[in-house]
Amino acid sequence: MVLPADPETDAVRLREAMADALTQDGGLAEPDWRTAVEAVPRHRFLPGFYLPADERDGDGLTVWEPVTAELNYGRWLAAAYTDTTLITQFDGEEPDWKAPVVRRGGAPTSSSTLPSLVVRMWADAEVAEGHTVLEIGTGTGYSTALACERLDSGDITSIEVDARRLESAADALYGCGYTPTLAVADGLYGYWPEARFDRIVAACSFRAVPPALLAQTRPGGKILLTLSGWLYGYARVLLTVADDGTAEGALLPGTVSFMAARTHASPSFGNPAHWAAGLPDDPRTARHGPERLMAATEEAFHLRFLAQCAVPGAQLVTVGEVVHLVDVVSGSAATLTSGDGVWDVREGGPVRLWERVEGVLDAFDAAGRPGPETFTLHVWGGGQFLRHSDMQVVLGLS
Numbered sequence: 001m002v003l004p005a006d007p008e009t010d011a012v013r014l015r016e017a018m019a020d021a022l023t024q025d026g027g028l029a030e031p032d033w034r035t036a037v038e039a040v041p042r043h044r045f046l047p048g049f050y051l052p053a054d055e056r057d058g059d060g061l062t063v064w065e066p067v068t069a070e071l072n073y074g075r076w077l078a079a080a081y082t083d084t085t086l087i088t089q090f091d092g093e094e095p096d097w098k099a100p101v102v103r104r105g106g107a108p109t110s111s112s113t114l115p116s117l118v119v120r121m122w123a124d125a126e127v128a129e130g131h132t133v134l135e136i137g138t139g140t141g142y143s144t145a146l147a148c149e150r151l152d153s154g155d156i157t158s159i160e161v162d163a164r165r166l167e168s169a170a171d172a173l174y175g176c177g178y179t180p181t182l183a184v185a186d187g188l189y190g191y192w193p194e195a196r197f198d199r200i201v202a203a204c205s206f207r208a209v210p211p212a213l214l215a216q217t218r219p220g221g222k223i224l225l226t227l228s229g230w231l232y233g234y235a236r237v238l239l240t241v242a243d244d245g246t247a248e249g250a251l252l253p254g255t256v257s258f259m260a261a262r263t264h265a266s267p268s269f270g271n272p273a274h275w276a277a278g279l280p281d282d283p284r285t286a287r288h289g290p291e292r293l294m295a296a297t298e299e300a301f302h303l304r305f306l307a308q309c310a311v312p313g314a315q316l317v318t319v320g321e322v323v324h325l326v327d328v329v330s331g332s333a334a335t336l337t338s339g340d341g342v343w344d345v346r347e348g349g350p351v352r353l354w355e356r357v358e359g360v361l362d363a364f365d366a367a368g369r370p371g372p373e374t375f376t377l378h379v380w381g382g383g384q385f386l387r388h389s390d391m392q393v394v395l396g397l398s
Contacts, residue, residue: 005073007043014081015041018115022083027116030123036149037115042080045140045172046112048097049086051079057104064090066100086112088140092262094164108259110165112140113203117256122147124238124252125201125224131155134194134216136187136225137203137258141169148178156180157194159187161262188263190216197221205234205258207312208397209247209379217241222249226258227377227397230266230315231293233304234258237377246380251372255301266315272324275333276346283337283344286354288361290316290323290336290343302372306364309386309395310356325353363391 019037022028028037053063064087069076079086089095090106121143127133129151138144138160147156160166163184170182185191187202188210195216205228213223223239234257239249260266269275293304293316308314313329323336332349345354364370367390375388377397384397 005069007069007073007077008041010077011041011043011081014077015039018081018083022116022119025083025116027083027119032150033119033123033146036146037119039149040142040145041176042112042115042142043077044176045142045145045169046076046080046086046088047168048076048095048100049079049088049112050090050103051075051086059104061105064103064106066095066097066102068097068100070098071100083114083116085114085117088112089162089165092162094162109262110139110162111259112142113258115142118143118146121201121203121224122150124236125199125222126238127151127199127201131198132194132196133157134159134191134197134200135203136190136200138166138169138182139203140165141173143203144169144180145173145176145178148173148180153179157183157191157197159183159185159191161186186263187261188212192216200224202226203258204261205264206261207264208384209237209239209377214239214241214245214247214379217247219243223247226256227305228257228260228264229305229308229312231304231308231311232257233306233308234301235305235372235375239377239379246378248376248378251375251377251386253371253373255298267328269315269326269328272317272319272322272326275326276322276324276335279333279335279346279348281346283346286336286343286345287358288343289338292361293357294318294323299369303361303364305372306360306386306395307357309397310360311351311353312397314353325357327351327353360395367391 015038019034028034048068050064053065057063067076087108089110092109132155135158138158144158190212196218198221200213200223202225205226207229221241226236228234236252237249239247241247313327315326317324325334330351332351332353334347334354336343336345375386378385386395
């Protein structure tokens with residue numbers, strides 16, 4: 001006789017197996033976090049999600065297949081307990097998981113972050129019993145549930161900009177017995193009604209540290225967030241807030257990326273050819289080629305963030321053999337074209353974009369190619385600046 005599927009029973013073994021795997025990989029160093037991972041039913045926060053098909057469609061777009069318990073129970077439950085980020089929304093459009101459809105292409109706008117990173121974020125923020133915590137980006141609610149299990153629901157506030165996302169997360173959280181404070185709010189402005197907080201942790205990325213977060217953190221409190229930008233460079237930082245409301249902290253090692261806060265998403269810039277048409281005809285030879293930023297390496301990941309601090313309004317796109325750098329803020333542009341082993345660059349507008357990037361790369365090389373953890377971010381009323389003791393440039397965040 002085949003017994004009916006029971007996710008509440010079937011998931012217990014899968015949670016234990018996931019906790020074992022995370023522990024072996026070093027992602028669950030603290031026993032209390034392992035207990036939380038074993039206790040929180042991740043599947044309850046995932047009525048559905050998308051997984052990529054093995055092949056792209058005829059236009060080269062990724063085919064995203066919906067996965068639910070009704071469509072394929074085994075695939076749905078097994079994926080829920082893998083250390084994988086699961087996409088739950090594209091282009092801000094809430095799916096109907098009772099009648100889901102295949103997606104082709106699109107920009108992910110919500111997900112359930114891989115469990116190891118969720119735990120790492122809470123651990124890196126140094127949260128402890130008795131701390132009041134603001135989480136920015138409730139998403140599915142799984143991360144919130146882990147914090148409630150590890151700490152206390154009454155100390156957790158979680159905000160989400162998407163009302164439909166929050167409604168779904170609230171149903172799952174309350175259904176599991178967790179009762180954090182939940183609110184629809186833009187993380188850029190924090191959440192004043194529950195301030196001040198001992199810890200603020202963001203599950204989205206910002207172009208710069210939102211000033212409201214400093215004002216909502218108690219002196220001595222910490223803010224953990226991911227900084228990003230329109231060059232898709234990322235860095236995580238753990239800031240400590242001082243009595244005078246300023247803050248500073250070192251960048252954290254590793255290559256972690258989060259979806260951008262929706263108000264910080266990159267703007268459209270039109271046709272790159274239109275920008276290139278206004279550039280000078282005579283190119284110069286570039287000292288550095290764009291491959292240093294575009295390679296699939298940890299150093300390139302780090303360099304994109306440093307370059308982005310020098311040209312915070314710039315976006316990069318490759319069309320054919322030409323690399324375009326476009327800045328919709330200043331109206332500046334640059335193109336890089338490869339030939340005979342060198343890159344030719346043409347630049348125009350009030351900001352020489354690639355020249356600024358080259359200045360950062362020169363300083364980075366001269367300093368011995370320092371890693372992220374050797375940089376310190378300073379935040380005060382007059383600005384936000386990234387410093388390194390051996391680099392002769394000071395990088396400002398926009």
